[in-house]
Amino acid sequence: MDVIVIETPQLGDRSYLVHDGQEGLVIDAQRDIDRIEEAAGRAEVGIALVAETHIHNDYLTGGLALAQKHGTPYLVNAADEVSFERTPISDGHTIRVGRLTVKAVATPGHTHHHLSYVVTHGDDEAVFSGGSVLYGSVGRTDLLGEEHAEHLTRDQWNSARRLGDEASERAALYPTHGFGSFCSSGPATGADESTLGEQFSTNHVYTDSDQLHFVRELLANLTAYPNYYVHMQPTNAAGPSEPDLEIPDPLTAQELTARLDAGEWVVDLRHRVAYAADHLHGTVSFEYGDGGSFTTFLGWVFPYGSQLTLVGSRDGVEKAIRDLSRIGIDSPDAALGEDPRGLAPSAQISSYPRVDWPSLLADRPEGEAILDVRRIEEFQTSHIDGAVNIPLHELLVRLDEVPPGRLWVHCGSGYRAGVGASLLEREGRDVVHIDGNFDDAAGAGLPMVG
Template identity: 75%
Template sequence: MEVIVIETPQLGDRSYLVHDGRYGLVIDAQRDIDRIESAAQEAGVAVTHVAETHVHNDYVTGGFVYAQKHGASYLVNAADKVSFERTPIADGETLRVGELTVKAVATPGHTHNHLSFVVEHGEQQAVFSGGSVLYGSVGRTDLLGREHAVGLAHDQYASARRLADEAGAAAALYPTHGFGSFCSVGPASGAGASTLGEQFATNHVYTDRDEEHFVAELIANLTAYPSYYAHMSPLNSAGPGEPDLSVPEPLDPQELTARLDAGEWVVDLRNRVAYASEHLKGTASFEYGDHFTTYLGWLFPYDRKLTLVGSRDDVAHAIRDLSRIGLDSPDAALGEDARRLAPDVPLSSYPRVGWETVVAEHQAGETILDVRRAEEFKASRIEGAVNIPIHELLSRLDEVPAGKLWVHCASGYRAGIAASLLDRAGRDVVYIDDSFSRAAAAGLPVAS
């Protein structure tokens, strides 16, 4: 048995291709299936089955279209309500994929109908746990509604023990979430690989012998998750198609100008340093990188038209990433010279500083705006700072104090987005592009 890992660091998830050298099973495919197709072709295997551990809330699946395109059986829990034909599978059912034996195991917790898959090949055993047991933690239990969180947390505790009954300590563990995804909760270990036995010794779902304490701790650690999650389950239940990943014909300057004049969402993908120095007035800065998808998806209103501005490579990467969260076929203006992209649109800029400049130049009465999450602010903060988390900023603009705003986060990425949105709204901003961990050493009064 060989397991090929297909990483999606932009969302903190993994997909898997497990095979016996001839035939393979794909588990929790991301929407851009060309990566899985390439992996299967390189391995020289035919994929006969595609499986979902659950109806996903953090990305649009590629499982449905992969199965259709390649004539594979699409394994989805018989209890899940979907609007497409699938091969229904339920707890305890087993099937063969070449020489592999695949058993479905009910592991509710992340969702009510969550399945894990135990795959065996001779003496080898692997557990594909989806959003059940992760490396050091478990999948969060509130994505179906806060009212389900406590009951599903109890289910997570029981499901972990069910997996321990179904597989041995030496079984390799392959979760879908837990690599930065907001679908995980608790002390994720950051490990790249693990076994079920290692989790018995280190994961709080196993080491905490008090179920009530485990549940209370899990519930206490539930934090905000991206708003785009609300769109994922309906898309996945409907059977999403294959995305168009091509770069569109670029908009001409007149059309880009018209969109900016109309207040449409025009997103600049350049480095946040370049953006602060000079940008088209009315754009928003979402520097392309691993955090791009999460924060644009969190803030962008899905009923609006999206236009991307940047290099061809950045636009191409962004189109792929956004397809994974159901934002298909954005328009684009290609290029990084703001003056050439739309000559008639005025340019804007704002200062970009470090903490030493804040200490030297911040004046009494000017607001330090902290856009980190509420739990980060509670743990440690600059005395007198105002906290409006980045994901709440657009809905709370009327709460932002008047006057000059010194905007910061933990590393500079979220503050760059927030500064651009405030600049777009006509506010006087100073962008603090520095690590919060340096604030106290620079001389800022930090409280905890």
């Protein structure tokens, strides 16, 4: 048995292609299925079966499109309500894929009808645990509503033990979430691989023998998750199509200017340093990178259903289109180029100061507000004395709580502060972007609380 990992670091997830050298099983496919097809082509194996561990909340699946394209069965729990044809599977069902044996094991907790798959081939054994047992943690249990969270957390504790009964300690463990995904209930270990047996001694779902204590601790430590999640589950249940990843015909200068004048969402993909120095007034700064910040935070604050226009290099726009398709933001328009004046010569050009921590301490006049756009739990752990906390994902709905006057905006690394500063400038506020690692603030002399 060979397991090919298809990483999606932008969302903190993994998909898997499991094969015996000829026939392959795909588990938890991301929506951009061409990456899986390329992996199968390189391995010279056919895609014989596609399976989901659960109806996902943090991304749109490519499972249905992949199965239809290759004429293969599509395994989805028989208990899940979906609007498409699938091959229903339930706890204990076993299927052959070439020389692989695939057994479905009910592991509710992350969702009500979550399945894990135990795959064997001779002496090889692997567990594909989806959002059940992760590396050092488990999938969060509150995504279906707070009214279900306690019951699902009990289920999660029981399901971990069920997996321990169904597979051996030597079984390799392959979760879908836990690599930065907000679907994790807590910080994962950062491990790249593990076994079920290793988790028995390191994962709190196993080391905490008191179920009630586990439930209380997990629920008490759940934090905010992106609000685009609300769109993922119903779309996955309806069956997403394969995305169109082509770059659209670029907007003309007149079309781009009209969109800015109309107050539409126009996102500048350049580095936040370049943006602060020189940008089209009315744009928003979402620096594109291959990590998770761009997709997660744009999806978190973008009003779904609105028209989106991306501004940046051809390469950046192309990558952004792919990333955004995974969370259901389809068919953005684009203006290609990195010179604001060349893209829209008649549009207003803006800039704002970008400073470091020592400059904040030395140059901020008394009385001007420090705005911390980190999440609440980050702020509670440690913050600058006197700072006002409004998390980035709440900023647009809490504008009336933003202090008057010039604002010195910071976060944990500078990324979210760049987004926040651009959103506030778009609303007519005077801003200074503090572009620095929060861990360096105390060393620069800033008075800290916590």
